[in-house]
Amino acid sequence: MFATFATFALAAGLIVLIPGPDTLVVLRGILLQGRRSAAMTALGVLTGLVVWVTAAAFGLTALLRASHDGYLFLRLAGAAYLLFIGVQALRSRVLGQPVEMAATTRPALVGRGFRAGLTTDLLNPKVGVFFITFLPAFIPRGVPVAPTTFALGAIFVAETAAYFAVMLVFVRRLTAWLDRDSVRRRLNRATGLVLIGFGIRLAVEG
Numbered sequence: 001m002f003a004t005f006a007t008f009a010l011a012a013g014l015i016v017l018i019p020g021p022d023t024l025v026v027l028r029g030i031l032l033q034g035r036r037s038a039a040m041t042a043l044g045v046l047t048g049l050v051v052w053v054t055a056a057a058f059g060l061t062a063l064l065r066a067s068h069d070g071y072l073f074l075r076l077a078g079a080a081y082l083l084f085i086g087v088q089a090l091r092s093r094v095l096g097q098p099v100e101m102a103a104t105t106r107p108a109l110v111g112r113g114f115r116a117g118l119t120t121d122l123l124n125p126k127v128g129v130f131f132i133t134f135l136p137a138f139i140p141r142g143v144p145v146a147p148t149t150f151a152l153g154a155i156f157v158a159e160t161a162a163y164f165a166v167m168l169v170f171v172r173r174l175t176a177w178l179d180r181d182s183v184r185r186r187l188n189r190a191t192g193l194v195l196i197g198f199g200i201r202l203a204v205e206g
Contacts, residue, residue: 001140001143004138004139004140005151005152005155007138008138008152008155008156009155009159011134011138011194011198012134012152012155012159013159014190014194015130015134015156016156016159016160016163018188020124020126021120021121021124022045022048022117022121022124022127022160023167025041025116025117025120026041026042026045026117026164026167027167027171029041029042029112029113029116029117030167030168030171033112033113035168037112037113038168039168040114040117041114041117042161042164042167042168043114043117044113044114044115044116044118044119044120045117045118045120045121046117046160046161046164047114047117047118047121048117048118048120048121048122048127049121049127049153049156049157049160050153052121052122052127052128052131052153053131053149053150053153053154053156053157054150054153055128056128056131056135056149056153057146057149057150058146076203077133079137079199079200079203080199080203081129081133081199083195083196083199083200083203086192086193086194086195086196086197087192087196088192090188090189090192090193090196131153134198135149135152135153137199137201138152138198139152
């Protein structure tokens with residue numbers, strides 16, 4: 001189990017580093033409303049992640065109990081999804097527009113503070129798909145699904161919290177680092193290889 005958790009922590013860390021809606025809404029809070037508001041936004045995001053982890057834990061457990069074929073289908077669908085986004089990451093030359101520009105131009109449709117973070121995370125279906133497809137690749141056969149999912153989810157939430165903490169303190173340096181084309185290409189390459197690897201693992205495990 002230690003090897004499973006260590007491998008997941010490495011893979012999840014790469015995912016956390018890629019700027020997505022959650023990162024951008026926190027960064028927007030820093031740039032437009034200050035660190036205190038951004039900290040509440042980050043707390044909202046983390047709360048949303050806990051909700052998704054809980055839903056994934058009980059959802060996977062219920063599906064596994066109800067139908068072995070259903071779980072097999074979910075595992076293969078998850079493998080296909082991971083392979084797809086892994087190939088996309090490898091083919092992409094950059095992660096998108098610069099982080100600071102994306103944060104300042106993103107429409108303010110979800111308010112500010114805690115509500116902004118929570119709403120952004122809960123209304124992003126890709127977060128749910130991530131937990132339903134990514135976590136099963138790291139759950140060994142024969143272990144309790146729900147507790148293991150909660151443990152893996154806790155690792156992801158903790159890494160996200162650490163990332164936000166660094167962002168709140170070193171926002172200028174972090175955004176400058178992420179805006180480098182060479183850094184974004186390397187993140188894409190590393191993340192793509194990780195996702196493809198775990199997609200293959202998820203598909204071939206019996």
